[in-house]
Amino acid sequence: MPFLEMCGLRKRYGGVVALDGADLAAARGEVHALLGPNGSGKSTLLKVLTGVVAADAGEVRLDGEPLVTRGPRDALRAGVAAVYQELSLLDDLSVAENLVLGVEPVRRGGLLDRRAAERRAAPVLERFADAFGGAVPLRTPAGALDPGERQVVEVCKALVRRPRLLVLDEATASLRQRQVDVLFDVVRELRDEGVLVLFISHRLAEVRGLAARATILRGGRHVATVDVATTAEDELVRLMVGELATVPRAASAATEQVRLQVTDLAGPGMNGVSLTVRSGEIVGLGGLQGQGQAELLGTLFGARRRRGGEVEIDGEPVRAPNPAQAIRAGIAYVPGDRGSEGLALRRPILENLALPSLRTRSRGGLLSRRRETRAARATAERLATRYGSLSDLAATLSGGNQQKLVVAKWFPVKPRVVLLDDPLKGIDVRAKAELFAVIRELAQGGAAVLFGSSDDRELIELCDRVLVMFEGRVADELAGPRLSDDTLIASALQVNGGGS
Ligand SMILES: Nc1ncnc2c1ncn2[C@@H]1O[C@H](COP(=O)(O)OP(=O)(O)OP(=O)(O)O)[C@@H](O)[C@H]1O
Numbered sequence: 001m002p003f004l005e006m007c008g009l010r011k012r013y014g015g016v017v018a019l020d021g022a023d024l025a026a027a028r029g030e031v032h033a034l035l036g037p038n039g040s041g042k043s044t045l046l047k048v049l050t051g052v053v054a055a056d057a058g059e060v061r062l063d064g065e066p067l068v069t070r071g072p073r074d075a076l077r078a079g080v081a082a083v084y085q086e087l088s089l090l091d092d093l094s095v096a097e098n099l100v101l102g103v104e105p106v107r108r109g110g111l112l113d114r115r116a117a118e119r120r121a122a123p124v125l126e127r128f129a130d131a132f133g134g135a136v137p138l139r140t141p142a143g144a145l146d147p148g149e150r151q152v153v154e155v156c157k158a159l160v161r162r163p164r165l166l167v168l169d170e171a172t173a174s175l176r177q178r179q180v181d182v183l184f185d186v187v188r189e190l191r192d193e194g195v196l197v198l199f200i201s202h203r204l205a206e207v208r209g210l211a212a213r214a215t216i217l218r219g220g221r222h223v224a225t226v227d228v229a230t231t232a233e234d235e236l237v238r239l240m241v242g243e244l245a246t247v248p249r250a251a252s253a254a255t256e257q258v259r260l261q262v263t264d265l266a267g268p269g270m271n272g273v274s275l276t277v278r279s280g281e282i283v284g285l286g287g288l289q290g291q292g293q294a295e296l297l298g299t300l301f302g303a304r305r306r307r308g309g310e311v312e313i314d315g316e317p318v319r320a321p322n323p324a325q326a327i328r329a330g331i332a333y334v335p336g337d338r339g340s341e342g343l344a345l346r347r348p349i350l351e352n353l354a355l356p357s358l359r360t361r362s363r364g365g366l367l368s369r370r371r372e373t374r375a376a377r378a379t380a381e382r383l384a385t386r387y388g389s390l391s392d393l394a395a396t397l398s399g400g401n402q403q404k405l406v407v408a409k410w411f412p413v414k415p416r417v418v419l420l421d422d423p424l425k426g427i428d429v430r431a432k433a434e435l436f437a438v439i440r441e442l443a444q445g446g447a448a449v450l451f452g453s454s455d456d457r458e459l460i461e462l463c464d465r466v467l468v469m470f471e472g473r474v475a476d477e478l479a480g481p482r483l484s485d486d487t488l489i490a491s492a493l494q495v496n497g498g499g500s
């Protein structure tokens, strides 16, 4: 009898069927991956398990007993803890306080007992010391951590509860390689201690490195459960999304004409960045996390203050002190954080897709609502976005489908400069191939593209050149045969050590 059995689960949101009789079975001491395209019901299934979502029908059994939850507390009591796509830390509380929030014994007189909290949190954080660069941030306010560190703290928060079943829903999306390695070591230890780990990731290499078995969902239904080691990658992809045309690496569209020229750009987190991107060229930004990549992209878009330096587009100085002026100067920007910057979650999907083109359109240039709707629908379909209706709120989309929207809303604008800050986090393989094609199209149309990514594979597959950043500067440049997995890692670490 499996340790976890989920049978015939159904969940409907208005017109959207999220779960259509989904099944899942997994054993104790196993890392079990959950795969499927964006919107296939993975998060919903795990939220039923953790008591966040109430299913319309179906049954969950844990260790032979029916698991009936009226909320996350019941699930926690049964030993089920989770790390979700959306982050949950309170910025003003220390890391230790965040970790023990809701764990009863550390309260005294209704207040959090700070010492007890730290005693309980420290051993868990210690296991992840390497992911924090050695120093465990026990008393640091959560708001002061970078995205990768926050994500690691989310994992610690689940582990403080000593779960029998741990759910990781794209917990690696904002992690750098070193942090992923630390997390995976801990997951393997938990597995060996008998914990069941359910693991969602769109990065197949990670699934391969960690999970023994995988269950594939499509359209809210169980498609297959396979042994990961004996299933070829294209077979996994086929089970997830059907046949996927292999796209040969496109020829570079780079011309000789310098489109974007940045000289000595300085500001918080940046110490004099100089670079050029030619028309039609796709230039990657690599390096360890937090070396100024996000700051550079945000500053070019006018979303961060510039302290010095020059930016020119087609030889003309661009000041762009705010995003509205940046957009008018022909700059498009896709942030890595879809929640706070990329989308208006409380607005309809249609409105989100129309937003950048609305801003660039001159006054009086009335575009019919119908044409707008048609364009939005075409965009959504091209990326295989799963949604109920274009008038639904963006918040109702699955994580990956939200991210597709953040990128897709720029298609119609024909920008001169495209800035992308880790845009493919959590996007399924099919949509990723489509987005690569779209980014290449933007380049072929003459745009200069700057593409920041925490995934070295993406940098290699998409970019003409990769700039490796370190401490707010461009420290190295890789292109042609020098652009590979090994050189990217070596370069990121070497500049880190103060060499070359
Ligand atoms: N609160 C909600 N309201 C309305 N629809 C929802 C809600 N939550 C999920 N959905 C819909 O249910 C479907 C399944 O979503 P779910 O988040 O489970 O997908 P997923 O497999 O986790 O996708 P991803 O890989 O993008 O994270 C999607 O079509 C989504 O739009």
Ligand SMILES: [Mg+2]
Pocket: 042, 043, 044, 085, 169, 398, 399, 400
């Ligand atoms: Mg999800």
